Amino acid sequence: MVWFITIKFQVTFIQLEKIKYIYQPVDDIYVVLITSINSNIVEDTQILQCIVSVLSQRLDGITEAKICSDVFVITDIISEFCNFDGTCEKLTSSDVEQNLAMQSQEEELYFLELKQKKNDAKKLAQQKASELSAEKKSREKMEKQKGKEQRAIDEKYQEIQRIQQEEMIKMQEEEERRRIEKEKKKETIKMKKGGITLGKQKKILFDEEEEKNVLNNEDNSASQEEEQQQPNQEKKVIKEKKLMTENMIIKLIENVSCSMYSENSTCSLSLAGSLSVSVADASLTHTPITINHYELPLKTQLHPQMDTTAFNKDHILIPKTNAKGYAIGSTPSLLIKWSYTSTDNESLPxxxxxxxxxxxxxxxxxxxxxxxxxxxxxxxxxxxxxxxxxxxxxxxxxxxxxxxxxxxxxxxxxxxxxxxxxxxxxxxxxxxxxxxxxxxVDQTYSGLKINEIKLDSVDTSIQCTTDFKVFP
CATH class of the missing domain: 2.60.40.1170 (Mu homology domain, subdomain B)
Known part of the structure; x- marks a missing residue:
């Protein structure tokens, strides 16, 4: 056993009845080796000197502060000289340094396991980084593809709107031409005013072909009336007036486009529709038109002259009180537009x-x-x-x-x-x-249709069917 004590006098050893203390001063510290009474004093002194030499080298000098701070280092050095059975070995400083540098089997196994854990953690971190990088690239690619599809849908929708506007301009030009022709024929064509017959319910909607036939009959009759006698002329005019006063033209158009822009994308659907109305008499210019509550989330846009409150509340199309109202004549005026886009496979047919x-x-x-x-x-x-x-x-x-x-x-x-x-x-x-x-399809894709047309002058509802066109 080795003790470190502070002492004010110097001796070599102290011998008692059963044990002896061999000590060596080092500055203000004494290193004490406790041995049995029968041990060899010379060997004990050499071992003590060797211990002091190794401690001085490892601790860079033996002081009280270093002894307190490096307890485990001192314990390792002493355990190299003193065995657990009480015997001591005579070792040199180089022997102790070599023994301290050696690793046990348990230490080697521990360090191998620690190294393996570090390598596994490094591989896991690299794998996770690769997965995150791949996920980021995939997400960027999907966002880029989605943006490309959305741009294509927007371009298609703009093209549909442009075509609709061109059609409306052509229709307005045709209406203006017909109006000028009718002004020229007023001197020869006499039409007396009339109103709608309210005694019975009638369908007040006819398709585009019937409208063309009526207008053609008007033009043909106007040219023939100059050559016919007055009674026949008056009879023909009355018949034409009856056709105009008993009918309302409702034109419902939808443009549907469905496309797939890449192998990894879903089908995208683009829909644009419009509803136009014209009436034959000024008394019908503010007639309420009720449309159904459609299921698709359509984006609707009303004409500025239409009553927004009535439409949002009850889906009723009616001009504002101070507005001009529906167009009078054969060319319908646009009342409402709607659009819808979707990439959800569940909503596609x-x-x-x-x-x-x-x-x-x-x-x-x-x-x-x-x-x-x-x-x-x-x-x-x-x-x-x-x-x-x-x-x-x-x-x-x-x-x-x-x-x-x-x-x-x-x-x-x-x-x-x-x-x-x-x-x-x-x-x-x-x-x-x-x-x-x-x-x-057999009906509008959006599901929008006319439910009811109600006359504003009397409490009479006229049920009607709707003719429509769907363009792919």
Whole structure:
């Protein structure tokens, strides 16, 4: 046993009845070795000197402060000299340094396990970083693709609006031309005023073809009246006036577009619609028109002359009190526009999947579909024209304006597939998109329709049906 004590006098050893104390002064510290009475004093002195030498080297001098702060280091050094059975070994400083530098089997196993844990943690961190990087790239790609699809939908919607505006301008120009012609014929065509017959309910809506026939009859009768006698002329005029006073023209148009812009995207649907009205008499210019509560979340836009409160509250189309009201004549004026876009497969009437494949010298693609409701004249169009070989097709096809897969009328739950090959090394998968889906429906896709037309002069409701046009 080795003690460190502070002492004011110097001796070599102290011998008692059973033990002896061998000590050596080091500055103001004494290192004491306790041995049995029968031990060799010379060997004990050498061991003590060796202990002091090693401690001085490892602690850079033996002081009370260093002894208190480096207890474990001192314990390791002493344990190299003194065994647990009470014997001591005579070692040199180099022997002790070598023994202290050696590692036990348990230490080596511990350090190996620690190193393995560090390597595993490093690999896990790298794997996680790779996953996060891949997820970030995938998210950026999806956002980029989504932005591309949204831009395409917006462009399609703007194109539809432009076409509608052009149609309205043409209709207004035609109406102005007809109005000028009628002004010229006023001297020869006499029309007496009349009103709507309220004694019975009538349908006050007719289609565009009937309107054209009525207008043509007016023009033809005007030219013939100059050659006919006055009684026949007056009879013809009365008949024409009856047609105009008993009818209201309602024109409902919807443009529906469904496209798929890449193999990983879903089908996107774009819809734009409008409702126009004209009346035959000034008494009908403020007639309320009730439309149904449609299910789709349509974005509606009313004409500034229409009553917004009545529409938002009860879905009633009626001009404001101080507004001019509906157009009088054969050309309807626009009352309301609506639009709708969706990439949600659940809201689409058909699900289309594309499976493109790039080979060394050709491209191939398989297209499959599944309908969710009954569709008429279903067609799927791929924007490729040349070097097309159709390997299999459920239906017919033509390649005049792109590869058009003509499926026809299908029931709800119908499925089908077409496979084709492109022998062109310059084409890539993106050249086969966008894929367009066109179809006809038996009613407006938005579900919007006329419920009721109610005369404002008396408490009489006139039930009516609606003719409409849906353009793919």
């Amino acid at each position: 058909i699900s289309v999947t594309c499976w493109p494949s790039e080979e060394e010298d050709h491209l191939s693609m398989t297209i499959s579909y599944e309908t969710k409701k009954q569709l008429n004249n279903l067609r799927i169009i791929v924007p490729v024209k040349e070097n097309v070989i159709v390997d299999s097709c459920e239906g017919t096809y033509n390649t005049e304006d792109g590869l058009e897969w003509i499926i026809g009328n299908v029931e709800q739950g119908s499925t089908g597939a077409m496979e084709f090959t492109l022998n062109d090394n310059n084409l890539r998968t993106d050249d086969m998109f966008p894929v367009k889906i066109e179809f006809d």
